[in-house]
Amino acid sequence: VTAAERGAAEAVLEALRARGYRMTPQRRAIVTEIMQTSGHISPQAIVARVRHRVPGVNASTIYRTLDLLEELGYVSHAHLESGAEYHHLGTDEHVHLVCSRCGRSQSVAAADVEALARAVRKRTGFAPDFTHFAVSGLCARCRAEEGSATA
Numbered sequence: 001v002t003a004a005e006r007g008a009a010e011a012v013l014e015a016l017r018a019r020g021y022r023m024t025p026q027r028r029a030i031v032t033e034i035m036q037t038s039g040h041i042s043p044q045a046i047v048a049r050v051r052h053r054v055p056g057v058n059a060s061t062i063y064r065t066l067d068l069l070e071e072l073g074y075v076s077h078a079h080l081e082s083g084a085e086y087h088h089l090g091t092d093e094h095v096h097l098v099c100s101r102c103g104r105s106q107s108v109a110a111a112d113v114e115a116l117a118r119a120v121r122k123r124t125g126f127a128p129d130f131t132h133f134a135v136s137g138l139c140a141r142c143r144a145e146e147g148s149a150t151a
């Protein structure tokens with residue numbers, strides 16, 4: 001755990017306190033876990049890690065706190081084929097790519113699909129958010145295997 005990660009968790013805890021939220025050990029544990037995660041983390045993994053710190057904590061308490069953190073803008077979620085995943089504030093916006101054949105996932109920066117977003121906006125007036133749901137397709141490895149299979 002770096003000092004920056006600890007600082008980020010403390011800043012969120014301080015903001016919650018300032019808004020009048022009670023600083024329970026489980027809230028502290030949830031905020032600490034999510035702010036120390038780089039990349040994404042599933043709600044189930046958060047529950048497991050928080051229970052490691054605060055044994056016996058209710059899963060629904062953890063989910064309510066995640067909802068609260070999302071409402072306040074400290075975390076966001078995206079949908080992968082494996083389910084929802086949370087990111088903390090400050091994670092670079094990215095589009096999830098999930099291989100429909102082997103299930104491997106990777107990501108590209110949201111900026112990399114900006115031209116596509118612009119084209120959709122221009123044509124339809126709809127502003128797409130490609131970061132919210134995973135895009136399915138074929139990964140490079142599976143494409144290579146498929147290529148050699150059909151060659």
Ligand SMILES: [Zn+2]
Pocket residue numbers: 039040078085087094096107
């Ligand atoms: Zn992600």
Ligand SMILES: [Zn+2]
Pocket residue numbers: 077078079132
């Ligand atoms: Zn959603």
Ligand SMILES: [Zn+2]
Pocket residue numbers: 099100101102103104138139140141142143
């Ligand atoms: Zn694949």
